[in-house]
Amino acid sequence: MSGTGLTGGGIAPFRVEIPESDLDDLRLRLSRTRWPERETVTDWSQGTPLGYLQELCTYWAERYDWRATESRLNALPQFRTEIDGLGIHFLHVRSRHEAATPLLISHGWPGSVVEFLDLIGPLTDPDDPADAFHVVCPSLPGYGFSDRPAVSGWTAEHIAAAWDELMSRLGYERYAAHGVDWGSFVTAILGERDTARPADTRRLVGIHLTMPFARPPEQQVELSEQDMAGLAAMKRFQQNEGGYSVIQTTRPQTLGYGLTDSPAGQLAWMAEKYWAWSDHDGDLEKIIPRDRLLDAVTVGWLAGTAASSARIYWESQNKLALGPVGIPAAVSNFPKDGRMPRPWIEGRFTDLRRFTDHDRGGHFPALEQPELLTAELRAFFGPLR
Numbered sequence: 001m002s003g004t005g006l007t008g009g010g011i012a013p014f015r016v017e018i019p020e021s022d023l024d025d026l027r028l029r030l031s032r033t034r035w036p037e038r039e040t041v042t043d044w045s046q047g048t049p050l051g052y053l054q055e056l057c058t059y060w061a062e063r064y065d066w067r068a069t070e071s072r073l074n075a076l077p078q079f080r081t082e083i084d085g086l087g088i089h090f091l092h093v094r095s096r097h098e099a100a101t102p103l104l105i106s107h108g109w110p111g112s113v114v115e116f117l118d119l120i121g122p123l124t125d126p127d128d129p130a131d132a133f134h135v136v137c138p139s140l141p142g143y144g145f146s147d148r149p150a151v152s153g154w155t156a157e158h159i160a161a162a163w164d165e166l167m168s169r170l171g172y173e174r175y176a177a178h179g180v181d182w183g184s185f186v187t188a189i190l191g192e193r194d195t196a197r198p199a200d201t202r203r204l205v206g207i208h209l210t211m212p213f214a215r216p217p218e219q220q221v222e223l224s225e226q227d228m229a230g231l232a233a234m235k236r237f238q239q240n241e242g243g244y245s246v247i248q249t250t251r252p253q254t255l256g257y258g259l260t261d262s263p264a265g266q267l268a269w270m271a272e273k274y275w276a277w278s279d280h281d282g283d284l285e286k287i288i289p290r291d292r293l294l295d296a297v298t299v300g301w302l303a304g305t306a307a308s309s310a311r312i313y314w315e316s317q318n319k320l321a322l323g324p325v326g327i328p329a330a331v332s333n334f335p336k337d338g339r340m341p342r343p344w345i346e347g348r349f350t351d352l353r354r355f356t357d358h359d360r361g362g363h364f365p366a367l368e369q370p371e372l373l374t375a376e377l378r379a380f381f382g383p384l385r
Helices: 020-031 050-062 066-074 113-124 156-169 182-195 225-240 243-250 252-261 263-277 290-303 306-316 342-348 370-384
Strands: 011-013 078-083 086-093 101-106 133-138 175-179 204-209 329-333 352-357
Touching: 020 050, 020 263, 020 290, 050 263, 050 290, 066 113, 066 290, 078 156, 086 113, 086 156, 101 113, 101 156, 101 182, 101 370, 113 133, 113 290, 113 370, 133 156, 156 182, 156 306, 175 182, 175 370, 182 204, 182 306, 204 370, 243 252, 243 306, 252 263, 252 306, 263 290, 329 370, 342 352, 352 370
Parallel strands: 101 133, 101 175, 175 204, 204 329, 329 352
Antiparallel strands: 011 078, 078 086, 086 133
């Protein structure tokens, strides 16, 4: 990687340049994987199936082309800057339309900036100038090509403050924000911070979330059948899918040793989540192509971020205030993602302008349904410009 030397809060150009020796090491480790026995079921209920993982690993070692993804990243303007002592990597793609709205996009776990590559062209270069955005897409601390924190304290609240500082450094005094997964938490916190400012000094045009969280109101509210179904689905998720979160919340360092040493282990850990959280008919690769799945895993492997990316769970556990958000907000619900009751969301996001229940899509809309997500961002932010 080049362009990483940076101090004093400046902004330096950056390119991803992975040494060939790192790719050789990846292939060697894949060839030397020590496999467990196969699962004793015929589905994914015990985790990533052995046969599927072995097939993915063979493809990863023999056919996957990291250099194509590296070139795709390097075709976009990338930078690094130091905030609170930590080097932050980000994409900053300006539209040719000067009046475009600045849009901050935040990913989560197990994602990275590569998750948003299919959005950047449509957002920055639409046919209609009224649909144009200047896109800023940072890598979370401990993810991708941002630095891995060496001290504790990089909570979701800290990240939100850093993102606001980043937008100021780029000269954006007013901007829009969108987030998924942990990016939704960070984006909502940006909304909390803005709500606390005097109205004439607020910086956010509005926020768009795919995973809003809110507490039940003190007074009982009537919930629709859809709201009740969403709560039941979240309970099932905690029972059947929540083990990863418990481990990453309590022992991210212990987990990191195995995943940092074994690419097959990291692929199994992440592929299970893409399979379980995406909206598909049993064939994940109809929705998220194999190369896009491996892009996400390869960024994490090459950057060595298995422990540092998981640590956001440990950092932020029991530290999320879920405070009131009084600026314009929108929510996009996708059927294979979590859905909190609308009255709870309205209780926290008091200026909720748009609430959309989509008929398809999951936890990774930028990968699964990029056109649908692009249309949502345009529809919500357009009237706010």
